[in-house]
Every structure is written in C-alpha cells, then in structure tokens.
Amino acid sequence: SERARLEAHVHLRIDKRGKLKGKPKLVKRSGNKFFDEAALRTAQRFGAGSELRIPLPPASDKNLRRLVLKDGITARMKAK
Numbered sequence: 001s002e003r004a005r006l007e008a009h010v011h012l013r014i015d016k017r018g019k020l021k022g023k024p025k026l027v028k029r030s031g032n033k034f035f036d037e038a039a040l041r042t043a044q045r046f047g048a049g050s051e052l053r054i055p056l057p058p059a060s061d062k063n064l065r066r067l068v069l070k071d072g073i074t075a076r077m078k079a080k
C-alpha cells in the first residue's frame with residue numbers, strides 16, 4: 001500500500017528531437033530513496049544513443065512547443 005502512494009517529480013530539458021538534454025533533476029522526492037533513483041534512471045533512458053523520444057507538443061502549437069524546448073517539463077512519476 002505504501003508503494004501505491006509513491007510519487008516523484010523529475011524535471012527534464014528536451015531538445016528538438018525529443019531527446020533528454022543534460023541530466024534530469026529530482027524536484028520533488030517521493031520519500032523513498034530507491035523509488036527516486038529509479039525515477040531518475042527512467043528519465044535518463046531518453047538520452048543520447050537511445051531510440052526513445054519524449055513527445056513534444058505539435059508544431060501547430062508554436063508557443064507551447066517553444067516554451068517546452070526553452071524551459072523543459074516536469075514529469076510526475078508514480079508507482080504502480
């Protein structure tokens with residue numbers, strides 16, 4: 001039951017290809033060191049050399065896309 005309540009927030013910077021730029025940052029801890037480390041490792045899977053991509057807002061929404069590329073996003077990681 002404790003695991004179901006775990007949630008961490010990870011901030012990601014993204015390039016135009018949907019790849020992770022730099023290292024992800026933990027901005028809200030879950031209270032469980034192992035879960036927090038797993039959340040960061042999961043985000044790192046979107047880095048260079050990986051086929052994985054982070055979906056970007058559509059090109060038709062230029063303002064949102066520009067904002068995401070400039071400031072990044074914060075992903076909410078929840079346990080299952």
